[in-house]
Amino acid sequence: MNDLSIALEMIHKNYEKYKEPIPIIKEFVMGYRWFMVSDTNDRLSMSLRVGQEKDFGEYEKILKSLIGRPADDCVYDLIKRSDPELRTIAACLCNLLSKPFNSADRLKDRGIIRTEGRIFDFDVKDKKVGIIGYGLYNEVFLGKCKEFHAFDFRDPKGILNYRIGNETKVYPENIYWHLGDNALEHKDVLESLDIVIMTGCTIVNNTYKDILKACKNTKIRGIYGPSAELCPEYLFDLGYNYIFSASVRDKEAYYKSTFAAIPEGMDLSYMDCYELGRI
Numbered sequence: 321m322n323d324l325s326i327a328l329e330m331i332h333k334n335y336e337k338y339k340e341p342i343p344i345i346k347e348f349v350m351g352y353r354w355f356m357v358s359d360t361n362d363r364l365s366m367s368l369r370v371g372q373e374k375d376f377g378e379y380e381k382i383l384k385s386l387i388g389r390p391a392d393d394c395v396y397d398l399i400k401r402s403d404p405e406l407r408t409i410a411a412c413l414c415n416l417l418s419k420p421f422n423s424a425d426r427l428k429d430r431g432i433i434r435t436e437g438r439i440f441d442f443d444v445k446d447k448k449v450g451i452i453g454y455g456l457y458n459e460v461f462l463g464k465c466k467e468f469h470a471f472d473f474r475d476p477k478g479i480l481n482y483r484i485g486n487e488t489k490v491y492p493e494n495i496y497w498h499l500g501d502n503a504l505e506h507k508d509v510l511e512s513l514d515i516v517i518m519t520g521c522t523i524v525n526n527t528y529k530d531i532l533k534a535c536k537n538t539k540i541r542g543i544y545g546p547s548a549e550l551c552p553e554y555l556f557d558l559g560y561n562y563i564f565s566a567s568v569r570d571k572e573a574y575y576k577s578t579f580a581a582i583p584e585g586m587d588l589s590y591m592d593c594y595e596l597g598r599i
Contacts, residue, residue, distance in 0.1 A: 321399045323529065324410050327554040328395055331414065334421045334430075334551070342390040343416060348383045348409075350376070351578055354546075354587075357412050359391065364571045365415035367547045368521040370473070372405045382406070391417050404526075411524045415549040419567060422549065427596065432552055435595050438564050442540055448512055452503045452531065453519025454479060456544060462494065469496045469513065471503040502527060507534045515540040520547030520565070532559050546587075552596050561598070566591035 335342060343359035356366045373379065386394045391413050398410040421427070424434040440460050449461050450469040461468045472479060476499050481491040498506045503518075504527065510516065516535045520543055522528035528543065535541060542562035543555060549565050556563075566588055568574045574590040577583065 321402070321407060321410055321526075323526070324395065324407075324414055325399055327414055327551050328392065328399075328417070330554045331417050331421075331551045332392065334426075338421065338426065340420050342392055343420075345387050345389055345391055345394060345413075347387065349575075349578070350379065352583075354578075355408050355412050357391075357409075357416050358571055359416060362571050363416065363419055364568045364574065365412055365419055365546070365549055366568070367408050367412040367415060367524045368519070368545070369408060369524075370521045371407065371525040373408065374405045383409070407526060408524050411547070411550070414551070415547070418549055418551045422552070422565075422567070422594075427552070428599075430553060431599050432556070433597055433599050436593070438593055438595060440562075440564075440595070442515065442562075444515065447514040449515040449517075450503075450510065450513045451517050453521060453545070457517055458492075462492070465515075467496060468494065469498060469509055471498045471506065473500070473502070475500040503531055504534060510534040510538075511536050513538050515542075517542040517544055517562070517564075519543070520545040520549075523547055523550060529558065546591065556598050563596040564593070565596070566593045 343361065343363065346358045346360050349356040353369060354366045355369050356364055358364045395410050395413045398406045427434045444461060444465040447465050448467040449465045450471060451457050452471045454470040454472040479499060483489045483491065498509065503510065511534065513535060516538045518528065518531055522531060524547055532541060540562055541560050543560050544564040546566045548563060549567060552563055568590055569592050570590065577590060
């Protein structure tokens with residue numbers, strides 16, 4: 321988890337610059353999709369649950385040992401263990417530590433512009449584009465670009481619909497599908513793309529840097545989602561030039577939705593969404 325150590329060093333510089341107190345851990349939530357952590361100021365950050373995980377009993381013991389401690393100490397503790405099954409926790413804590421510095425004023429002070437919502441103000445016409453973690457950018461890309469490639473760990477039965485009659489049709493249409501494995505299995509495709517937007521869960525499963533390197537000819541290199549709340553200057557320095565992220569605005573309202581017997585599945589409606597770019 322050396323990459324998270326580097327990110328944490330940059331985050332610490334912001335704590336020193338703005339004389340911000342280090343957040344103290346209040347609680348964790350292991351949701352059916354998201355891993356979450358909140359501090360004593362009720363700020364909440366999250367990471368998608370991907371990759372390896374321990375049995376719940378072992379996870380519970382580790383998480384309880386972190387409650388009441390400064391968030392940065394917790395990250396250092398997890399990094400020292402060099403255990404990939406603890407990466408989700410460490411990544412989520414780094415998101416929480418980054419949160420106080422993602423306001424528009426503090427970002428502008430560091431040469432980063434924040435705009436509210438998701439506009440994606442880039443020309444996609446005649447471009448080959450790819451989404452790693454299918455779903456969110458369909459209305460931006462589908463039918464508007466030269467080629468639309470979708471990469472996802474889910475296998476075809478988790479995404480595709482088959483209409484079987486005298487002929488068989490596959491839906492959604494007009495998408496080049498790369499399903500059931502890591503996007504890095506398709507480096508030849510990644511090299512050909514003009515625009516690539518990848519889910520922030522690539523930070524959690526530690527594939528984001530290798531995917532970025534594989535996108536050799538890509539002009540717009542983006543990362544998106546609540547899992548990408550991580551220190552933006554760290555991500556920009558790696559080579560990203562577009563970030564879309566989101567922050568829960570009301571923890572208890574979001575919890576109520578998450579813990580409902582029938583979850584709403586409208587996560588972003590409980591979040592302040594924003595795009596980031598360097599000035």
